[in-house]
Amino acid sequence: MTDKFISIEGIAKRYPAPGGGTTAIFENLWLGMKRGEFVCVIGHSGCGKTTVLNILAGLDETSEGAVIVDGQSIEGPSLDRAVIFQSHALLPWRTVMGNVAYAVSSKWRRWSSQKIQAQAQKYIDLVGLTGSEHKRPSELSGGMKQRVGIARALSITPKIMLMDEPFSALDALTRGSLQDEVRRICLETGQTVFMITHDVDEAIYLADKIVLMTNGPNAVLAEIVENPLPKDRKRTDFHKHPLYYGVRNHIIDFLITRSRNFSGNAEGYDPRHVPVVKPGFSEPAIAATGKGSASASRAASA
Amino acid sequence: MTSSLTWRAAIVSIAIFVSFLLAWHLATRGTGPVTQMDAEYAKLMGATATQGKSAMPGPLDVAAKLWQHIQSPFYDKGPNDKGVGIQLAYSIARVAIGYFLAVMVAIPIGFLIGMSPLMSRALDPFIQVLKPISPLAWMPLALYTIKDSGLSAIFVIFICSVWPMLLNTAFGVSAVRKEWLNVARTLEVGPIRRAFTIILPAAAPTILTGMRISIGIAWLVIVAAEMLVGGTGIGYFVWNEWNNLSITNVITAILLIGLVGMVLDQLLARVAKLVTFPE
Numbered sequence: 001m002t003d004k005f006i007s008i009e010g011i012a013k014r015y016p017a018p019g020g021g022t023t024a025i026f027e028n029l030w031l032g033m034k035r036g037e038f039v040c041v042i043g044h045s046g047c048g049k050t051t052v053l054n055i056l057a058g059l060d061e062t063s064e065g066a067v068i069v070d071g072q073s074i075e076g077p078s079l080d081r082a083v084i085f086q087s088h089a090l091l092p093w094r095t096v097m098g099n100v101a102y103a104v105s106s107k108w109r110r111w112s113s114q115k116i117q118a119q120a121q122k123y124i125d126l127v128g129l130t131g132s133e134h135k136r137p138s139e140l141s142g143g144m145k146q147r148v149g150i151a152r153a154l155s156i157t158p159k160i161m162l163m164d165e166p167f168s169a170l171d172a173l174t175r176g177s178l179q180d181e182v183r184r185i186c187l188e189t190g191q192t193v194f195m196i197t198h199d200v201d202e203a204i205y206l207a208d209k210i211v212l213m214t215n216g217p218n219a220v221l222a223e224i225v226e227n228p229l230p231k232d233r234k235r236t237d238f239h240k241h242p243l244y245y246g247v248r249n250h251i252i253d254f255l256i257t258r259s260r261n262f263s264g265n266a267e268g269y270d271p272r273h274v275p276v277v278k279p280g281f282s283e284p285a286i287a288a289t290g291k292g293s294a295s296a297s298r299a300a301s302a
Numbered sequence: 303m304t305s306s307l308t309w310r311a312a313i314v315s316i317a318i319f320v321s322f323l324l325a326w327h328l329a330t331r332g333t334g335p336v337t338q339m340d341a342e343y344a345k346l347m348g349a350t351a352t353q354g355k356s357a358m359p360g361p362l363d364v365a366a367k368l369w370q371h372i373q374s375p376f377y378d379k380g381p382n383d384k385g386v387g388i389q390l391a392y393s394i395a396r397v398a399i400g401y402f403l404a405v406m407v408a409i410p411i412g413f414l415i416g417m418s419p420l421m422s423r424a425l426d427p428f429i430q431v432l433k434p435i436s437p438l439a440w441m442p443l444a445l446y447t448i449k450d451s452g453l454s455a456i457f458v459i460f461i462c463s464v465w466p467m468l469l470n471t472a473f474g475v476s477a478v479r480k481e482w483l484n485v486a487r488t489l490e491v492g493p494i495r496r497a498f499t500i501i502l503p504a505a506a507p508t509i510l511t512g513m514r515i516s517i518g519i520a521w522l523v524i525v526a527a528e529m530l531v532g533g534t535g536i537g538y539f540v541w542n543e544w545n546n547l548s549i550t551n552v553i554t555a556i557l558l559i560g561l562v563g564m565v566l567d568q569l570l571a572r573v574a575k576l577v578t579f580p581e
Contacts, residue, residue: 059484077487089481093503093579102499106489138580156489 004068005035005192006056006160010272011065013051025051026219029065030272031211036190040203042251043213044259049196050164056194057083057162070159079107082153084163088145090137090152097133100124100152107156123155124148127181143174147181154185161186163195167202179205180235200251204229205238211274212254214262220271222262225251226278250279323361330360359550367550368557382542384534386555390562392534396452396527397520397566400459404516408464409509412471413497416505422472429468437462437523441530451531458527463516470512474505503577510574517570521563536562 008031014022025048033039041049054060056067058077067074069081090099100120105111111119124133127147137145146166153161166182167175183206186193197203203210210225228243238244254262269275333354339347349355359367375387415422437458444454478501486496528537536559543551 057488059487077490079488079490081488083484083488085481085484087481089479089485091482091485091500091503092581093577103489106491106495136580 004032005037005070006031006033006194007068008032008052008056009066009068011052011055011062011067013048013055013060014063023217024063025216027064028271029221030274031221031224033192033194033209035192038186038191038193038195038206038208039211040195040197040207040209041211041213042197042200042203042255043219044215044255045198047213047216047219047259049213053083053162053164053194053196056160057081059083079156080159082156082158082161084146084149084153084161084166086165086168088137088142088149090145090148092137095134095136096124096129096140096148096151097121099137099148100155103152104155120151120155123151126154126185127151141174142170143178146170146178150178150182150185154189154191159192161191161193161195163193165196165198168198175199175202176235182206200248200255201239203251204244204247205233205235210251212251212259214259220262220269221274222254222258223275223277226276228278246279250277326361330356330358332356357549359553363550364553364557367554371554381533384539386536386539386558389534389536389539390558393524393528393536394562396455396535397459397517397524400456401463401517401520403456403460404463404467404520405513407460408467408512408516409471412468412509412512413475413501415468415472416475417497417501422476429465433465433469438526438530441527445531451533455524455527455531455535459520459524462523463520466515466519467509467512470515471505471509474508474512475501477508478504503579506577507574507579510570510577514567514570514574517566518563521559521566525559 008029011029012027013025014027015025017023029052041052043049051060055062056069056074058074058081091102094102097117097120100123101116104116104119108116108119121133124130127150129144129147129151132140132144137148140148146169149166167178170178179202185191186206193206195206204227208227210227212222212225214220214222225247228247229238229241233241263269334350334356336354337351339352344352348357350357371386375385377383377385378388411425415425440458440461441454444457445451448454448457482500482504483496486500491499524535525537525540528535529541532538532541536555540552540555540559543549543555
């Protein structure tokens with residue numbers, strides 16, 4: 001039960017193809033997540049990452065299979081699963097306070113407006129927007145807008161946070177400080193997070209597990225990379241950790257070559273038990289070339 | 303820079319207005335040929351024949367008439383001689399009632415069309431056929447069925463203001479950004495709360511644009527409708543003064559119609575500004 005807090009069980013998503021028949025974005029996808037785990041999905045555009053996230057959010061339906069969260073199958077969206085959208089999706093006619101309070105009042109409909117305000121204020125303070133409560137989204141910078149999105153998601157105390165490339169539209173400095181905030185908040189609250197990203201460093205800094213997804217159509221989960229970096233890593237020096245380059249090179253090798261070549265029909269590949277790898281332990285960073293690192297780490301995990 | 307532009311635009315406006323008045327004054331000042339006639343006969347003839355005055359009133363005549371109307375706008379000396387204020391009030395009241403009824407009908411149906419692709423398709427042929435019909439074409443049918451000229455005029459206002467509001471509401475509602483609807487979905491917001499807290503504020507600027515177009519059309523149509531139904535209203539006043547051959551009154555009325563139309567439009571522009579949100 002505690003082993004698999006979220007369990008994606010054989011889900012598929014198919015669309016009707018233009019010339020009749022169907023195109024499968026992905027087929028038979030299996031993934032388990034523990035409570036309090038931070039999982040990042042990396043893959044090229046169009047591989048179906050966002051579709052997986054939308055299915056987890058309940059915004060999209062599977063063509064086959066099911067997702068079980070905390071022992072219950074997902075039937076549509078739920079207040080237990082908060083989504084942080086890439087485009088922040090704030091309501092422009094509401095203030096910062098109004099946007100967060102809207103979420104709070106949606107979760108607790110009977111609360112008095114004072115209680116709602118207090119709860120919203122708590123999370124506005126948490127993301128460092130104290131003093132901007134009465135600004136409208138158009139008056140905020142991109143980073144501040146995304147902070148409001150995070151405050152809105154956290155304010156309903158969800159069981160899971162789903163983030164769809166939340167920082168991809170931000171400049172590097174803002175992105176860095178927001179990653180720090182998210183990491184701090186998630187560690188403090190023990191939040192379970194499923195996040196999509198294109199940024200390898202972001203994934204290594206934030207995630208406990210990094211799921212590598214091959215190119216679509218017919219995308220599969222190639223492997224799950226366990227992050228070997230210590231849990232108390234710091235932004236300032238995590239890239240100096242001896243295992244950092246091993247992990248990074250492994251992921252980049254995957255994105256450059258193996259995401260194209262990897263086939264779900266390969267011998268020994270079982271979609272129900274996606275291979276778990278822990279790269280970077282045995283080999284020095286310099287020697288981590290494409291095939292070598294993959295096979296070596298696969299062997300290490302086997 | 304902007305303030306200087308405002309000033310310069312104002313100066314140009316005033317210059318155009320003054321030269322227009324001047325041209326108008328010069329053009330209508332003319333002394334035409336005066337015919338010698340019997341004193342008794344001259345009483346029957348207008349100033350055009352006896353004093354050579356222009357048949358078209360000049361700006362000073364109109365200004366004098368306007369001043370006279372402003373001094374006593376609400377006098378009532380029987381069915382054919384009421385103050386212009388009373389006539390305008392009748393017209394505004396008719397437009398207000400017809401327009402209000404149209405809002406009550408158009409916005410809910412627009413919501414329905416915007417939210418349901420089925421209803422959108424099903425109602426589309428009716429809208430396409432009904433929309434291009436001149437509102438005045440309904441007048442005989444309205445008079446025949448309602449049997450009251452005042453109510454028929456209100457009906458005509460209703461029918462002409464419904465369409466722009468209906469189509470704009472439907473468009474605004476169907477064009478609400480998917481991400482905002484997704485926010486509502488992930489927050490498990492019910493359909494009624496979603497309609498009022500997400501769709502209505504998101505579509506409000508588009509709806510208000512439709513309402514603004516409608517009030518403009520309604521004010522255009524009321525003049526024509528009142529010319530047909532007669533009795534009261536600024537349209538009737540214009541037609542009545544035409545029958546009196548009082549061109550001065552007709553010009554005065556035209557000016558007032560324009561001013562009232564502008565005020566109505568500005569009122570809705572104010573409301574539109576309130577509901578518009580910067581992205």
